[in-house]
Amino acid sequence: MGQIVEITQGEIKIKFTEAVTGNLSLKDLGITEDTITLENGLLRLVFDMEGIGEHHYFQMPTISIAYKEEVGETHWQCDFNNETIMDKTDHHGHSTVLLLNRKKLSELEHHHKNTLVLHAEFPEKVHLDTEKSTINFFK
Numbered sequence: 767m768g769q770i771v772e773i774t775q776g777e778i779k780i781k782f783t784e785a786v787t788g789n790l791s792l793k794d795l796g797i798t799e800d801t802i803t804l805e806n807g808l809l810r811l812v813f814d815m816e817g818i819g820e821h822h823y824f825q826m827p828t829i830s831i832a833y834k835e836e837v838g839e840t841h842w843q844c845d846f847n848n849e850t851i852m853d854k855t856d857h858h859g860h861s862t863v864l865l866l867n868r869k870k871l872s873e874l875e876h877h878h879k880n881t882l883v884l885h886a887e888f889p890e891k892v893h894l895d896t897e898k899s900t901i902n903f904f905k
Contacts (some may be wrong), residue, residue: 799895807890
């Protein structure tokens, strides 16, 4: 598959080497539940799309993050090339679905460096469900 994954405490970096189409789980990307526990409730997901060449975004690029615990209010912020494209609070549950604006992504796209960063603040320690957590960026 066309990506390289690096995991550090609270951060997952996925570097795409090609535009991978379809719905991919974090588990499909090589991230296992035992490698990602958010002890302090903070998550930073970095999607590095540099160097994948020409690509076309899915009609509604989507990030879906599922977690084992039922948590209260969670804050989400998504930045693309250092510009905030989404800032929202999700209320009570086991998962959050983030729908990204394809037009906005295309407008902010650069020729070389393209980085999408997702920040999440959970009110407590959480365990990600990597099988149910998915991304769908490209068609």
